[in-house]
Amino acid sequence: QSVLTQPPSASGTPGQRVTISCSGSSSNIGSNTVHWHQQLPGTAPKLLIYSNNQRPSGVPDRFSGSKSGTSASLAISGLQSEDEGDYYCAVWDDSLNGVVFGGGTKLTVL
Amino acid sequence: EVQLVEFGGGLVQPGRSLRLSCAASGFTFDDYAMHWVRQPPGKGLEWVSGISWNSGSIAYADSVKGRFTISRDNAKNSLYLQMNSLRAEDTALYYCAKDGGSAVPSNWFDPWGQGTLVTVSS
Numbered sequence: 530q531s532v533l534t535q536p537p538s539a540s541g542t543p544g545q546r547v548t549i550s551c552s553g554s555s556s557n558i559g560s561n562t563v564h565w566h567q568q569l570p571g572t573a574p575k576l577l578i579y580s581n582n583q584r585p586s587g588v589p590d591r592f593s594g595s596k597s598g599t600s601a602s603l604a605i606s607g608l609q610s611e612d613e614g615d616y617y618c619a620v621w622d623d624s625l626n627g628v629v630f631g632g633g634t635k636l637t638v639l
Numbered sequence: 640e641v642q643l644v645e646f647g648g649g650l651v652q653p654g655r656s657l658r659l660s661c662a663a664s665g666f667t668f669d670d671y672a673m674h675w676v677r678q679p680p681g682k683g684l685e686w687v688s689g690i691s692w693n694s695g696s697i698a699y700a701d702s703v704k705g706r707f708t709i710s711r712d713n714a715k716n717s718l719y720l721q722m723n724s725l726r727a728e729d730t731a732l733y734y735c736a737k738d739g740g741s742a743v744p745s746n747w748f749d750p751w752g753q754g755t756l757v758t759v760s761s
Binding site: 531561564568579615617620621626627629631632 | 674683689734739745751
């Protein structure tokens with residue numbers, strides 16, 4: 530049971546916009562910045578979004594992040610087949626004194 | 640190019656110990672905090688431990704506290720994870736990851752290594 534709650538799956542057709550939610554509490558998302566990691570099949574995770582809505586260099590602007598209260602969201606516009614994979618939110622938790630991950634969302638491009 | 644290469648994984652019996660290493664290159668190692676994150680086969684990510692640039696601040700997940708010890712050698716650009724009293728539930732791919740922030744840990748990970756597999760089984 531993860532501290533952060535993500536939907537186990539999401540899907541969309543090429544070109545569509547999909548969003549993935551991440552729900553937490555006042556001790557994590559409510560008081561710290563949220564980060565998102567992408568894990569394509571058979572590969573190591575890769576940073577996608579940091580500090581709620583910042584994109585590392587090289588990450589397309591099709592990917593965007595937002596945060597409100599104790600929830601955060603990752604949006605992917607112009608969905609492409611190569612976006613298929615698992616997406617994880619992560620944040621520091623002040624009560625646990627450690628980083629917590631969401632359970633992950635498996636994105637399927639139909 | 641920033642590179643992180645983990646090694647030291649393998650098959651180990653329950654109750655035994657194993658030491659993982661991570662060799663870093665392509666950046667000023669002692670400017671950054673470092674982390675270990677693991678992923679059991681077919682499951683999600685779990686943060687294991689993090690260490691500040693000067694080893695002055697260390698944190699562990701509750702699941703490994705008292706059994707695992709993180710350390711670093713800045714002269715050798717290396718990160719370590721000493722794992723004692725291993726259990727079947729510690730079976731996972733263990734990733735080394737560089738913290739995104741400099742001086743003050745940011746707790747986002749960029750980049751990640753390719754991982755080293757630890758299997759705990761009799």
